[in-house]
Amino acid sequence: MRRRLEPKNHPREGFHMSGRRLLLFACVLMGSGRTSVRVQPVDPAAQLRHVCIEETPKVIVSDFLSILRDGFARHGISTEVYSGEAPGRCEFVLTYTALQSWDFAPYLSYAELGLQSKGRQVAYAEYHLVGKGGFSLMKWQAPRKKMDPVIDELLKAYDRPQLPIGFEHGTRSDRGNAAVDTDDAGRTSAGADSPQRPLGRMPHAATRGSNA
Numbered sequence: 001m002r003r004r005l006e007p008k009n010h011p012r013e014g015f016h017m018s019g020r021r022l023l024l025f026a027c028v029l030m031g032s033g034r035t036s037v038r039v040q041p042v043d044p045a046a047q048l049r050h051v052c053i054e055e056t057p058k059v060i061v062s063d064f065l066s067i068l069r070d071g072f073a074r075h076g077i078s079t080e081v082y083s084g085e086a087p088g089r090c091e092f093v094l095t096y097t098a099l100q101s102w103d104f105a106p107y108l109s110y111a112e113l114g115l116q117s118k119g120r121q122v123a124y125a126e127y128h129l130v131g132k133g134g135f136s137l138m139k140w141q142a143p144r145k146k147m148d149p150v151i152d153e154l155l156k157a158y159d160r161p162q163l164p165i166g167f168e169h170g171t172r173s174d175r176g177n178a179a180v181d182t183d184d185a186g187r188t189s190a191g192a193d194s195p196q197r198p199l200g201r202m203p204h205a206a207t208r209g210s211n212a
Contacts (some may be wrong), residue, residue, distance in 0.1 A: 001012070001207060004053075004183070007129070011043075011187065015191075019153065021182065026157060027041060028099070029089070034131075034136075035127070035128070035129055035138070036126075036127075036128040036129075036130055037125075037126065037127055037128070037149075037150055037153075038124070038125070038126045038128075039124070039125045039126075039150065039154055040123055040124040040125070040154045041123060041154055041155070042115060042122065042123040042154060042155055043122065043157065044157040044158075045054065045115070045196055046122060048077055048155075048158060049076075049077060049078065049091060050077065050078045050079070050080075050081045050091075051077060051078075051080075051090075051092045051093070051094050051115070052079070052080055052081075052082055052084065052086055052087060052092065052093050053068060053069070053079055053080070053081045053082070053092035053093075053094045053095075053096070054081075054082060054083075054137060055081050055082065055083050055095075056095070056096050056097065057095060058196060059096070059097065059098045060100070061099075061108055061111075061143050062097040062143065063098055063143065064098045064111075064143060064147075065094070067083065067143060067144050067145075067148070067151075068096060068113070068151070069081075070144075071148060071151030071152070071155070072151070072193050072196050073088070073162060073163040074151075074152070074162050075152075075155040075158040075159065075162075076158060076159075076161055076163060077158060077160075077163075078163060079094075080190075084185070088137075091117060091118075092115060092116070092117050092122075093115070093116050093117075094113060094114070094115050094116075095109070095113075095114045095116070096111070096112065096113050097111065097112045098110070098111045098112075098143070101129070101139075103139070105138075105140065107130075107140050107141075108127075108138050108143040108146055108201070109129040109139070109149070110126075110127065110128050110129065111125075111126070111127040111147060112124075113124070113125040113126075113150075113151075113154065114124050115154075123154055125150050125151070125153070125154045127146060127147065127150050133186075139180065142146075150187075163194070177199050190210025
């Protein structure tokens with residue numbers, strides 16, 4: 001009687017199977033680094049021309065506030081920054097959050113923008129690196145590179161000419177006072193009882209931020 005031989009796995013077959021598993025695993029990891037962007041644009045009927053931005057000192061993402069202000073200026077919308085309560089003259093108020101993650105260097109992994117009018121949200125945008133970016137090299141892109149398309153989508157209904165350099169940064173209202181007015185020519189006037197100062201680029205806060 002002939003002896004039945006058991007089939008044996010060829011060494012190369014095992015190598016190929018391991019290679020396929022590694023490739024599949026790498027694809028899963030790379031896939032987890034996709035970018036999620038959700039945007040509810042501003043309605044054209046809102047006639048958005050000026051926005052007050054509530055400063056968030058806990059955000060330490062480099063130049064994030066300047067990125068926001070430059071983005072609105074790109075669509076012909078002036079901005080000002082305030083701390084505390086919003087000035088009474090602010091019809092539209094923008095709040096924001098931005099979080100950093102760390103992988104050899106800090107990078108923007110999450111950002112959220114909310115535009116309110118009279119206490120009601122009228123527009124919204126969210127940038128999110130799923131899985132904190134995974135192994136994707138795109139996660140180390142500069143915050144401006146990530147946020148400019150998000151802001152452009154938020155304001156896509158507004159294609160006015162860009163504001164002149166220097167005007168787009170508007171003015172700063174201290175502790176919510178509304179003594180500074182900006183006219184169409186870019187001139188500002190301050191009330192005698194509430195001194196104000198023009199604002200250039202805001203330095204980022206030195207407080208510790210949160211990781212996404």
